[in-house]
Amino acid sequence: MKVLVLTITAGGGHNSTARAVQRGLEALGVECEILDAYYYLSKALGDTVSGGYHFAVKSAYRTVYRQLEQRKSNSYKMSPTRLTNMALAQKLRKFTDEYDPDVIVCTHIFAGIMVDIMKQLGETRAKTVGILTDFSFHPYWEEALRFDYVVTPNEFLLDKALKKGFREDQILPFGIPIDPKFAVEIPREEAARASGLDPNMKTLLYMSGSMGHGDIVKTVEALDDSEFDFQTVVVTGNNAHALKKLKRMKLKKKFILLGYTDKVDVLTAAADVIITKPGGLTTSESLARRLPMILDDPIPGHEDRNTEFLLNFGAAMLVTDTFPIDEILYVFFKFPRRIELMKESIDLIRKPNSTATLCEFIAGLDVKAAAPSLTPMQKFASAFPKPGDKKK
Structure with a gap:
């Protein structure tokens, strides 16, 4: 079996999911290739989407995302995104025809739309699996209904x-695929000592995401001014500027300051609570560790939806202007029962074995049957269906 995992660089989560799936499949003896679809098609396109995402989250992303959510669903009208990806899909076919995968997995909806177009035109024989990397459907997922399966974070x-x-039979509620090492339990004391922490002290883990998003310095100042006794590990991600500023600060409490690290599985095992922006991957890793969350500074759009999901299921609390982090810490330290209740809520939605479950499912797929090829006229008719035609 050969599996192609298509990703697109827009934040770090989609690529992390792709790597987790690849590791899981290779552990089962399945050949697996990862391809950043937009960078394959054009470096300029990849840079534009990646850089545009970083710019958009700081500007009009919330407004655009909300408008997409509120648009009327009409699969017979070509959206600009679908029209663009229709042209790109034909270029992507060069790779898929040569690699000839049995299964195509997509960790980003834009790659998913290209694959949906190929299925619409009968241009791939592969089984197709889409993966949600957030706790909600991106508005564009309604343009990728031809996928054989879609992996969701939860039932x-x-x-x-x-x-x-x-359809219900398309949905696989396996959870967002995360690195399999988060399914391996590490005793808290062992993890604390490995991280340079005092295992007898309460530990906060503060992560700002792969992009180093948010006002990290302001949050660290608030933690350092807290009346409660605890130690904190701060992970600034790729925000080297913030890390430099933190290292120049005179802090009263014990802080371990890190930039990018590949030891998050150990740090989450050592922590009692995590402070984080509500990205799909980080929150899924925290859920796997039964780690109560303090959510801060969500990226508008999809992270707003992640926040709603986690708050509604009792797995997290949210920092706001009127409910600042010092008041949340007061609740945690004065009322430890709140932590226990959050862990009980987490047990209802956590999926620590998400990657293994998905990879075992993929490895067991029947991939012998090839998709029927369409004539050029059939392809044209399928690409531009008439109103009232049923989707194929």
Whole structure:
């Protein structure tokens, strides 16, 4: 079996999911290739999407995302995104034809739209699996209804899937695929000592995401001024500027300051609580560790939806202007029962074995049957269906 995992660089989560799936499949003896679809098609396109994402999250992303959520679903009208990806899909076919995968996995909806177009035109024989990397459906997922399967973070998203137009048999509620090492339990004391922490002290882990998003310095100042006794590990991600500023600060409490690190599985095992922006991957890793979350500074759009999901299921608390982090810490330290209740809520939605479950499913797929090829006229008719035609 050969599996192609298509990703697109827009933040770090999609690529992390792709690597987790690749490691899981290779552990089962399955050949697996990762391809950043937009960078394969054009470096300029890849740079534009990656850089544009970083710019958008600081500007109009919330407004655009909300407008997409509110648009009327009409699969017979070509969106600008689908029209663009229709041309790109034909270029991507050069790779898929040569590699000839049995299964195509997509960790980003833009790659998913290209694959959906290829399925629409009968240009791939592969089984197709889409993966949600957030706790909600991106608005564009309604343009990728031809996928054989779509992996969702939880069973509770089935209603959303059906409203999007998917069938129940397409939905795989396996959880967001995370690095399999998060399924391996590490004793807290062992993890604390390995991280240079005092195992007898309460430990906070503060992560700002792969992009180093948020006002990290302001949050560290608030933690350092807290009346409660605890130690903190701060991970600034790729924000080297913030890390330099933190290292120049005179802090009263014990802080371990890190930039990018590949030891998050150990740090989450050592922590009692995590402070984080609500990215799909970091929150899934925290859920796997049964780690209560303090959510801060969500990226507008998809992270707003992650926040709603985690708050509604009792797995997190949210920092706001009127409910600042010192008041959340007061609740945690004065009322430890709140932590226990959050862990009980986490048990309802955590998926620590998400990657293994998905990879075992993929490895067991029947991939012998090839998709029927279409004539040029059939391809044209399929690409531009008439109103009232049923989607193939």
